[in-house]
Amino acid sequence: MSFAKDTKSELLTLKSDKCCRLAELSALLRMNGKVTLSSEGLRVEFLTTNLHIARKVIKSVKDLYHIEVDIISKKQMKLNKNDIYIIVIRDKANTIINELSLMNSSSNSYSFIDESLLVKECCKRSYLRGAFLASGSINSPKSSSYHLEIFSHDEEHANVLKDLLNFFHLNAKAIKKRRGYITYIKESEKISDFLRVVGAINSLFEYEDERIKRDFVNSITRVMNMEIANQNKTLEAADKQLKSINVLENSLDTTKLSKSIQEAILLRKEFPEASLTEISYVSEQVLGKKVSKSALNHRYRNINEIADQILEDIENG
Secondary structure (H helix, E strand, O other), rough: OHHHHHHHHHHHHOOHHHHHHHHHHHHHHHHHEEEEEEOOEEEEEEEOOOHHHHHHHHHHHHHHOOOOOOEEEOOOOOOOOOOEEEEEEEEOHHHHHHOOOOOOOOOOOOOOOOOHOOHHHHHHHHHHHHHHHHHEEEEOOOOOOOOOEEOOOOOOHHHHHHHHHHOOOOOOOOEEEEOOEEEEEEEHHHHHHHHHHHHHHHHHHHHHHHHHHHHHHHHHHOOOHHHHHHHHHHHHHHHHHHHHHHHHHHHOHHHHOOOOHHHHHHHHOOOOOOOHHHHHHHHHHHHHHOOOOOHHHHHHHHHHHHHHHHHHHHHHO
């Protein structure tokens, strides 16, 4: 199973109080349901391709309203498509519509949410849990990018979800897509916080474990890249110094150069690929005295300048 499916499976096992179950059921029916009018009156229909979510809705409706519901299974003709499960609620439909704020008084709009459903913090968490179960998705922490989103059919509800998420400081944003709107979170730390908010603790541990591993590998990679870059820089500098020394030896009597320059030449030729730090460390063994990195840098800069001047003079005739 995917990480998103595992997360939803965990959320389906959670138990909660009546107020929270109402908030969760409201989100589920609001996002994947519709209110229809037939000769028998109003009814609520809920559609899903996830059998476990269908069972969750059926159990919640039965437990909260003590009624029976009809369930219809439809085959999808497209290859690798799951069956569609349709739950039809006829009994107490008016009560359910009103209590769960499934449409306002003027139309069958799903944008209005009765604030009484979301008074408690626990109910806000439950509403987000229901919304994620209905139409949420989350990238695996092993994937190349961190992303969590919840799809909504209308802009107002997408913004309601954004506000609920940001109540928990999750830095959520909402954006229009071709078929509707998505409310999304991109930051890995905030996605972890979302999993904690909705109660997916096992998924949170798995997500954090993979995220830490990934961040650790990325950190190691960055350090290795820095070391490679530094090594390349050291080799380039050493190559430049060796070429300058070669110019001096072919153009001058190096024994007439200052003692400090002669020492620098000796050390570089003895250790052609070493960094200045490494040469400074071994200088005491070779010269009988320690030469600092700063002093070495100054001497090699002088050698390069002398060599550059010689080459310039040769070029100018």
